Amino acid sequence: MSLATPLEAPRRRLISIDDGSAERRAIATIAFGPAARPVDVLFLHANGFNAMTYRQLLAPLGAEGLHVMAIDQRGHGLSRLDSTVTEGHSWLRYADDLLALIAALGTVPRVLAGHSMGATAVLLAAPRIAGSVATAPPMVLFDPVARPASAAASATADPGESPLVRGALRRNALFDSREAALQSYLGRGAFKTWPREVIVDYLTDGLVPRAEGGMTLACAPAWEAANFIRSWAHTPDEALCRPPAPIHILRAEKDSTCCWDEGAESFPWPPGVRVETVAGTTHFLPMEQPERARDALRDAVMAAGG
Numbered sequence: 001m002s003l004a005t006p007l008e009a010p011r012r013r014l015i016s017i018d019d020g021s022a023e024r025r026a027i028a029t030i031a032f033g034p035a036a037r038p039v040d041v042l043f044l045h046a047n048g049f050n051a052m053t054y055r056q057l058l059a060p061l062g063a064e065g066l067h068v069m070a071i072d073q074r075g076h077g078l079s080r081l082d083s084t085v086t087e088g089h090s091w092l093r094y095a096d097d098l099l100a101l102i103a104a105l106g107t108v109p110r111v112l113a114g115h116s117m118g119a120t121a122v123l124l125a126a127p128r129i130a131g132s133v134a135t136a137p138p139m140v141l142f143d144p145v146a147r148p149a150s151a152a153a154s155a156t157a158d159p160g161e162s163p164l165v166r167g168a169l170r171r172n173a174l175f176d177s178r179e180a181a182l183q184s185y186l187g188r189g190a191f192k193t194w195p196r197e198v199i200v201d202y203l204t205d206g207l208v209p210r211a212e213g214g215m216t217l218a219c220a221p222a223w224e225a226a227n228f229i230r231s232w233a234h235t236p237d238e239a240l241c242r243p244p245a246p247i248h249i250l251r252a253e254k255d256s257t258c259c260w261d262e263g264a265e266s267f268p269w270p271p272g273v274r275v276e277t278v279a280g281t282t283h284f285l286p287m288e289q290p291e292r293a294r295d296a297l298r299d300a301v302m303a304a305g306g
Helices: 051-063 092-105 117-132 163-170 178-185 196-206 221-229 237-241 290-303
Strands: 011-017 025-032 041-044 068-071 111-115 139-142 207-209 215-217 247-252 273-278
Touching: 011 092, 025 051, 041 051, 041 092, 041 117, 041 290, 051 068, 051 196, 051 290, 092 117, 111 117, 111 290, 117 139, 117 237, 139 290, 163 221, 178 196, 196 207, 247 290
Parallel strands: 041 068, 041 111, 111 139, 139 247, 247 273
Antiparallel strands: 011 025, 025 068, 207 215
């Protein structure tokens, strides 16, 4: 049963990358807008989700004539990358994948963007992009997981203490159908503030068929939990303290993961870093206020000469 909503269908492409493994592997991407145009926005999703989750946000920009690409990060969606949880697992793997994807594309997008873990991966990769090209692209980041390294008491979350880790490990991964998954998510948990159509889009690539019947989550609960455990292992201080390009952060008003003791907005950010709190939002602000998020992306592309 298809649950797709009536927006532009994305172009799908598997892009082979060199991730340092013995085999060539591929990142799954979706794109909107004119393919002949350089990529205006490259978007990275939050932990546990996938590129299609953000179709309601990104497809209208494609309809306006911008070329927007979003990716399924390692261990998520339809990407074909190793997602074995190793002792040294950290979010640097996502920064490495982003750099490998940019190398495969052969050009740097006009704007890099992301939500939560995806936004942090952009920040972790940005200084290395600046070291390989003349300049890094501007960034638009939605509630990145970011705080000063000095504020991190530990590089890892205690699985027994973190509600995010416990929730991921308890997550039901098996469903009889997409419709059954939709009904179990509507109005509940992390999806409480999400419009129905956004959950539908998430499930499009968030579930994969099982050989024995039914569906299973594309992002394994153990992988999602491993990401939460290592969420503070590498803080993006280098990019935020010495920004290689303009950075616009839109943070949640409630329970933001972008937090500083002095207050994120009043903190003395260096030139080039702009932080604003979006009223009435939670950590899922791109889903809750897509128009506001879309305005920020569009403005960044225009400022970059798009």
